[in-house]
Amino acid sequence: MANEVLYWQALNQALDAEMAADDSVFVLGEDVGLYGGSYRVTEGLYVKYGEWRVRDTPISEGSFTGLGVGAALAGMRPVVEIMTINFSLLALDAIVNMAAKIPFMSGGQFPMPLVVRMPGGVAKQLAAQHSQRLEQMYMNVPGLRVAVPATPQDAWWQLRQAIRTDEPIVLLEHELLYFSKGMLDTDAEAPPMHRAAVRREGQDLTIVTYSRMVDLSLRAADRLAADGISAEVVDLRSLRPIDWDTCARSVEKTHYLLVVEEDSRFAGAGAEVAATLAERCFFSLDAPPARHGGLEMPTPYNATLEAASIPTVTSIEQAVRKLLEPLPQGEQR
């Protein structure tokens, strides 16, 4: 049955369902227990499952993520919450050197059913050190999976799939999505965790995007439709691996590709998408693939500057027009 829920509620229900179904699932992180999680994701779980399965930890990302790795080695299914992706820099050794390598280096003797959840992205004036995306860093680590749910339904599906999978998974949640609403059908059958979703069908160009930018791209597509421009919007849902088949099918139909990402363009997720689709769809492209992303700078604290540093519905709309309506030679917009 489908209900309208908030994104954090979908994650909360997913944790509840998995903890109820499997005793080896447990949650750990800063303020996940008594406080209920910074974004309420673990709300009510402490009362229901007790302090052994909902562990509050000291401010020590390296240690408690390492504890998660050890627990996964010992047969548990830990769900580590890192308060924001910015703090996960302290846990890189546990995630990159241990979790991502141990299954490979042990010849598969040690599966790694570890989930590391972390919010990220530009929220509301959290300043440069608390507004990073950093997804491209985890995308570049073989042995990890990176999922980026953009809707409550995907949050529910992908967190549950992540917990049940024997591979280490980083689940990136956008801070501004926690209080976004969407329908959640807890009985609906989940697509594979890495399967991209065509959120809107279109003929004239493909917008490949993920996380919070999916909603912005859809709104830009609505505006463009009023002018007869039909944009197809593909939500990647997973950044590692990426469902290239869905992306390529779309680009082969529309012949134009725009990648929209909140992170700065240089060496970002969009670079990977544009490069691989240029390789795969070279003879289908009617213009060079375009990327639209955040500015090449630390995120400003000032609200006006902060808003100007990342894509908006209007800027996405403009990027589409620039791609589809080339100007006469030599002219610049």
Next chain:
Amino acid sequence: MSREPITMPVLSDTMSTGRLVNWLKKPGDPVKKGEVIAEVESDKAIMDVEAFEDGYLAGPLAPPDSEIPVGEVIGYLSDTEESPETASESTPSAEALATRAPSGSASTREVVTTQMSHTPSRPNPPAAPSSAPARKEALSPPAPGIQASPYARGLARELGIDLAQVAPGADGVIHGPQVVAAALRGPQPDLDAGPPYRIEPLTTMQRAVAENMSATLTTPSFRVSARLSLEPLMKAAREHEHSTTLLLAMACARAVREHPRFNAVYTPMGLAMRERVDVGIAVDIPNGLVTPVIRDAANRPLDELAEEWRILKDKVKRRRLSHEDYTGATFYLSNLGPFAVVTRFDALVPQGAAAILALGAEHQGQAEFTLSCDHRVVFGADAARFMETLAAQLRDTARLKG
């Protein structure tokens, strides 16, 4: 000193490039706002480019007789006088010299000119003169060498289209839609099988005519011919020193007024019945044709129409016909009568009209008229009735003067 770019203007809604005919001012010449500084040829006419503010014309100027995309810079307006010698330079040093020149001493100016005249013999020419050709190159039409998107190339390979035969889009690059359009135009002649050849580029007008005529191919048409007496009309023209063509256009317009379907145009929503008969008249000009339009030819008095026709013909001769002068006709007339060898011919129904009347040379007081019609709008018997009405109009030329 500030310089404002002058760009190729958009002179009609279909214009994507324009040909710079010539400059009427030289770099350094003072110009007033609204003064004509250059002439540009659009799809069908030569039009004036006016200065948008007071100032001095400054280079680099686009070379005359070049085809330039709309919006591209063709020259500059400067608020200070630049000496013609330095006007085409673009380096800061040259510009600095040029600005100093008017206020500075005569020797400053001297420095500029001597430096310029000695440049060729110097072993290491200064940067300023050598940068001039580079600027000029950027203004001239794109080099031959085809730019096409990967998709366009892939499509061309699959469809067997030679990209050299495909006209690029507005950005100078061939995209998918242009290849598809080329494929739909059908096979291109195999030039390699014949003798050596050279390509004579289409003028903007030739291109416009080619596109308009190709567009008529989708019109299902038929033709009805009649031999009608032209004697009374020609006699009237001689007596009152009126143009035969104008009297013919009036006779046509009055026949159309009695058969309003011939003033309609087919649209998917239905027939657009126009309230006024505007007759487009095909006029022969070097390398093409234009169709100046006489408005409301069925109702206005002869004198007024004659004056309008005189003005239009004059504009044609001076190639000053504006977009409004040659668009929007509801009926067309093509007269090859001045060529005595032509007995009869038929014409293609232009887009936007239901019919076009073609006539050959008069012979023993009669001429062969052929009406080409859009069968979606009118039928054979309609055309026959139209011809009867036209015959009556031609017999009774006294009514034309009324």
